[in-house]
Amino acid sequence: MKKRLVLAAFLITITGLGAQPSQAARDSINRLTAADHEQMKSQLGIAIPNRPGPSGNPQGENAANRDESKVNKYILPDPLKMNNGDRVVTEKDWWEKRRPEIVEYFDREIYGRLPAGIPAVKWEVVSARDTLIGAHPIREKILRGVVDNATYPEITVEIELLVATPAGAKNAVPVVMEFGFIRSPWGNNAVTPIGLGSSTEPTWKEQLISRGWGYAVIVPSSIQADNGAGLRQGIIGLVNKGQPRKPDDWGSLRAWAWGASRAIDYFETDANVDAKRIAIEGLSRYGKATVVAMAYEPRFSLAFIGSSGAGGTKILRRVFGEQVENLASTGEYHWFCGNFIKYASTLTPDDLPVDAHELVALCAPRPVFISSGSPQVEGQWVDAKGMFLSGVHAGPVYRLLGKNDLGVTDFPILGTPLVGGEIAFRQHAGGHSTGPNWSTWIAWACRYWGDCKYN
Ligand code: GCU
Numbered sequence: 001m002k003k004r005l006v007l008a009a010f011l012i013t014i015t016g017l018g019a020q021p022s023q024a025a026r027d028s029i030n031r032l033t034a035a036d037h038e039q040m041k042s043q044l045g046i047a048i049p050n051r052p053g054p055s056g057n058p059q060g061e062n063a064a065n066r067d068e069s070k071v072n073k074y075i076l077p078d079p080l081k082m083n084n085g086d087r088v089v090t091e092k093d094w095w096e097k098r099r100p101e102i103v104e105y106f107d108r109e110i111y112g113r114l115p116a117g118i119p120a121v122k123w124e125v126v127s128a129r130d131t132l133i134g135a136h137p138i139r140e141k142i143l144r145g146v147v148d149n150a151t152y153p154e155i156t157v158e159i160e161l162l163v164a165t166p167a168g169a170k171n172a173v174p175v176v177m178e179f180g181f182i183r184s185p186w187g188n189n190a191v192t193p194i195g196l197g198s199s200t201e202p203t204w205k206e207q208l209i210s211r212g213w214g215y216a217v218i219v220p221s222s223i224q225a226d227n228g229a230g231l232r233q234g235i236i237g238l239v240n241k242g243q244p245r246k247p248d249d250w251g252s253l254r255a256w257a258w259g260a261s262r263a264i265d266y267f268e269t270d271a272n273v274d275a276k277r278i279a280i281e282g283l284s285r286y287g288k289a290t291v292v293a294m295a296y297e298p299r300f301s302l303a304f305i306g307s308s309g310a311g312g313t314k315i316l317r318r319v320f321g322e323q324v325e326n327l328a329s330t331g332e333y334h335w336f337c338g339n340f341i342k343y344a345s346t347l348t349p350d351d352l353p354v355d356a357h358e359l360v361a362l363c364a365p366r367p368v369f370i371s372s373g374s375p376q377v378e379g380q381w382v383d384a385k386g387m388f389l390s391g392v393h394a395g396p397v398y399r400l401l402g403k404n405d406l407g408v409t410d411f412p413i414l415g416t417p418l419v420g421g422e423i424a425f426r427q428h429a430g431g432h433s434t435g436p437n438w439s440t441w442i443a444w445a446c447r448y449w450g451d452c453k454y455n
Helices: 002-016 023-043 091-111 204-211 228-232 234-239 252-267 285-296 338-344 356-363 384-400 435-449
Strands: 121-133 136-147 158-166 173-179 214-218 273-283 302-306 368-372 423-427
Touching (some): 023 338, 091 285, 091 384, 121 158, 121 252, 136 252, 173 204, 204 435, 214 252, 228 234, 252 273, 252 285, 273 285, 285 356, 302 435, 384 423
Parallel strands (some): 173 214, 173 273, 302 368, 368 423
Antiparallel strands (some): 158 214
16 A cells, blocks of 8 residues: 555655656755755754654565554643643633644644745636536636735746536535645546545545535645745745745645635635635645644635545554654655654654644534545555544544534444544545545535535
């Protein structure tokens, strides 16, 4: 399975850069990335090498743990215990005291802060047409969000967004927005690589449109590149005027989430879209971006967090599957702020002031659906149980806010939909995809959005 994940990650990475780059271009990206990682470590005063992460190849030496009996003992920070030791017992204290403490930790140590003075985005319609998705008529628009670069014209950022709504809808409809691709990175009519779409369900787009809902796709690489070499470009580079990041500056995940918020700004002006019913969805690294977007943007109504793994909803302290050491390596550190590198060198994951359950708690009281594939097909790198546990341990915050938690604390058998509350979970029987969970997600979302053929 790791092979498939690696293939997917590789294709995502290279296609995020446009056409497939040559070996020379890849070498240059790797060199610039390594140099940026190194300069960040010297800003942090870290002279020792990072600890290497385990291997995603189950047959490899130093394979990541896949044995539940070998999971370490760890103590999770209590989301309802304030830094001064007091317990949070009122909603007011959650919103005014404890939640800001948790946000500060995620900002400073994991995902980075949004800088002051991010320039404005102006949305333009690039093209609009009436077309079909499956048998269903739709209105499809492609938009470009042009970021004002007057302060540093050397860098241009144009966010790519597609939005499609049912042609028959007279009123504004709910929309699910995916972090993804507008043009298939595998070419027109290409077959999706194994593991990415292993579902016999109709496509997510057809399922949404046939219900009377819309879909949108936002392209992360149009906001910020998916590698360390790109950190002096994109929206992060534009705000920093082409200079390297400071240790608590935002990483790509927050930049992608920021772009998703700008898309909501646009939806608020589009008469076909009900901006009060927007969901965010994504898989893998884009699943990580999904939970970050949901945590930081209160205008998202629902989330569908696909196989987000480590750096998403997986408990970071849990030694199973991918580890902090992998995330902080040159291949992935750009998703986070520079400070995160400390936890794979001078500090350990147990020193993190927060863990993934508190990221889920930041989404409360809004409903979140945590999705995973099966160990047999997807593999164990994403750590389905580790993702389930963040849902379990976010429960006290949802309950404090008058909402329902997962309803169970034992990991369910494959396929069981835990969809009775505002924290939902399902491990489907397919691979590294949200595909086989769409119909379950939609049935759950109807509770909040209504059945809605055009209302
Ligand atoms: C790698 C990486 C994961 C990530 C995945 C992807 O497998 O280790 O953290 O989610 O790529 O985004 O494809």
